[in-house]
Amino acid sequence: MKALSEKEINEKLKNFEGWDYHDGALHTVFEFENFKEAFSAMTRIAFEAERMEHHPEWSNVYNSLEIYLSTHDADGVTEKDFELAEIIDSLVG
Amino acid sequence: MKALSEKEINEKLKNFEGWDYHDGALHTVFEFENFKEAFSAMTRIAFEAERMEHHPEWSNVYNSLEIYLSTHDADGVTEKDFELAEIIDSLVG
Known part of the structure; x- marks a missing residue:
């Protein structure tokens, strides 16, 4: 899996509302109604991430x-990160 | 719920192995065998946090x-944070 160039990333990000390229990763923030809703979304995402063997860097308050989504082995953002971003949007949106 | 002084916090922390006082909060890091184990622990903690109506600031990779545990309404660390820290240790330990 090859790291995408910044140009490729920004081009692909046009199809991802609410995501940006930040600190070498795909980045977004979601706001939910409360903790229970936020953690429920995390749980749905966790199962998909585990299935993909591709895990987010994430924080919750x-x-x-x-x-943040990036690919450690490629030291950058890859197609796999966009794949997970798309899944996350489909689960949360 | 009153914020504890730094002296009180450090005194109480003597009973909490692996926790320190950092950025105005009780702070710790756990390492698990893999993502599934880490997220399983988070799920157990999430249910207790929700029951207590007292939620962590946490991040996972x-x-x-x-x-990080602190009490927003008291603008500091309170007994409630130590209570949650104790529960977390009992769930993870």
């Missing part, structure tokens, strides 16, 4: 969930 | 879980 109460109703807020911040996610 | 693969097998690592970093936790």
Whole structure:
């Protein structure tokens, strides 16, 4: 899996509302109604991430969930990160 | 719920192995065998946090879980944070 160039990343990000390229990763923040909703979303995402063997870097405070996606082995953002971003949007959106 | 002084916090922390006082919060990092183990621990903690209506600030990358506990309303660390820390240790330990 090859790291995408910044140009490729920004081009592909046009199809991802609410995501940006930040600190060498795909990045977004979701706000939920409360903690229970936020953690429920995390649980759905966790199962998909585990299935893909591709895991997010994420942090949660109460109703807020911040996610960074990058590919450690490629030292950058790959197609796999966009694949997970798409799944996350389909689960949360 | 009153914020504890730094002296009180450090005194109480003597009974909490692996926790320190950092950035105005009780702080620890756990390392698990893999993502599934880390997220399983998070799920157990999430249910207790929700029951207590007292939620952690936490972040996860693969097998690592970093936790900060503080009490927003008291603008500091309170007994409630130590209570949650104790529960977390009992769930993870």
